[in-house]
Amino acid sequence: MIKSLLIIFTFLTLGDLVSFLLKIPIPGNVIGMMLLTTALSRGWVRLEDVKPAADVLVQNMAFLFVPPGVGLMLYFDLIAKEWIPIVCAYFLSTVAVLVVVGWVTQKMERS
Incomplete structure (x- = not known):
């Protein structure tokens, strides 16, 4: 160990x-x-x-993951004010990752 x-x-x-x-x-x-x-x-x-x-x-x-989660509680007021950009960034980045991973996987399968 x-x-x-x-x-x-x-x-x-x-x-x-x-x-x-x-x-x-x-x-x-x-x-x-x-x-x-x-x-x-x-x-x-x-x-x-x-x-x-x-x-x-x-x-x-x-x-x-507990310490970062507790630390996040310090920023609830900021998250409440900026929740729309946060949610948009979350979904756009998720879609971008899925597209890039799919594209790379297709390229690698063709090789």
Whole structure:
């Protein structure tokens, strides 16, 4: 378990470092998980090495959403004033993601 947590947190730290050094607007945790996914798919890291910690994190994922949910309560007044743009952005971004994923999937199936 310690080894798997160490691997996951190492990739998280690497992602934060890459984001900071390259000054790119992508969060370090996203870059770290992309690096971890690449390492897993290339065989540089074995799935068995990260599975124990990953299983625990996935099983307790609901608890990890509590702090952002509580933090969101601080902005209820702003959300109440700006709910129309928020809802529009939500639906437009959802449609955009569906269209792009569908287009990429079709391109990949034809290749």
